[in-house]
Amino acid sequence: MMRNVYIAATAMFWAIVLAFWLSSAWMPQAGQPTGGPADRIISTTELARHASPASCWMAIRGDVYDLATYLPNHPSRPDIIEPWCGKDATWAYDTKTKGRPHSRTADELLAKYRIGKFSP
């Protein structure tokens, strides 16, 4: 019986993975992040006022992102990402503090939280 469960579950897993791929390839790209307003200038002082998990802004590659609603979804533990609230986190984002960049998925996800341009 275990063998049959294994075969059925494995086949179903790959079928669902295939379905995700096909839907990604064929379905309209609705809901893609479009980014926020480009004209708002945010200074270092204003950025520093949002340095808590409840109100967490970060400057990354010249743009500012409001990541408060995203923090619970971040895969790493909170004390890795939360210290960057209210700061320029470009280096941390580009290296994950270990010399590894974030994925393209992360870049696309990040765009959704953009709130303005950073003016150091």
Next chain:
Amino acid sequence: MSLIRWLSLPLLAMVVPAGFAVWAFPQGLSLARTAGIVAGWLGCGLLLVSLLLMVREVEVARWLGGLERMYRWHHRTGVVAYLALLAHPLLLAADGFAESPALAWQALAPVDESWPVWSGWLALILLMAGLTITFMRRLPYRAWRWLHAGLGVAVLFGLLHLVLLGIDEPVLPILAAAMLILAWRAMRDELGLAARPYIVESVRRVAAGTIEISLRPLATSLTAMPGQFVLVAFLTGANYRGCGEFHPFSVSSIDRNGVLRIGVKALGDCTRRMQSIQPGVPARVQGAFGSFLAGPPPASQLWVAGGIGVTPFIALLRAGGITSPTLLLYLYKTEAEAAFLAELRALAAETPFLTLQTVETGELLPDLERLLPDAHCLGCRDCYLCGPPELTAALKPALRKRGIAARRIHFENFDFR
């Protein structure tokens, strides 16, 4: 089996993964993402339990209801862990599907990711490959055993996946526990530190393709009862090169001076090689395990033996252990291959309570409906079955059909795959 022992394994299999899931339960996330994270932790906890259940220690096995039961739960927890770990990435991907199918696919596609995600995929693929091998019953035992051990590597990659995601608490203690279990198993069981030194004292052919090996202890002898089995690894002697790997063998007798005898039928490469073993070959013996034929003696018994499955019964008869009417139904392919047949006939002639019924079956499974005593004759007998899995599988429903309650049908599969 006492209620506490009976409950031990189900409780262990529930408490450890549930503890992990409660500890790591996320707050304020979507349902799919929460379910994905919980599925991952449940899989992690179940894999740890599965690892723990592959440790072969006599006392641990006794407390958990026997080695065979531990291995059965090792398989169950392993497969359920696999199901939870398959669900883990799918649920995380499903979380992004409502927003965009592309986002959902990007959560799964390893192309754009890095080691934290790659290690998770690697663990899952290794788990998948390892389980495929586990279910390949035609693979030679030696190759199967080593490839099955590769599942331990999958567990380590899975834990590495968590460490790389930055979740090092409580993952580092879990990783340490997993490595400790794997090292314990490797040293105590694979390298034989838990086994005792014996030497082959004599070898006797008891049928075509079956020998009985007497093993004399070189240090303290182990304690074994009729119905139990031991794990034996034969090493290299003067004119014999042993496989060096542990195989389970039923004990056929235990002498007062600690000499134990085992029945060995040529069933695979290693046991075929053992047919030419000679006195003086060193061996390592671990055990004894199992509780077949243990417990209070019932009023009357039916024993059904298939082939070499007669070994536990001859051990009990040699020990003079029957005090109630017993019918031994002995099934074998040909009389030349029937181990201990002459001795059993002699024992039946001199043992008042024993009735021996022998049946030459040929290659096919016999007609059990015709062979088994009818419901009236079976009465309130306890039934003990020992033979090939297909025979045991056919006997159980046939006995249930005759009104024998499941609790009165006793068997051990002696199957370690």
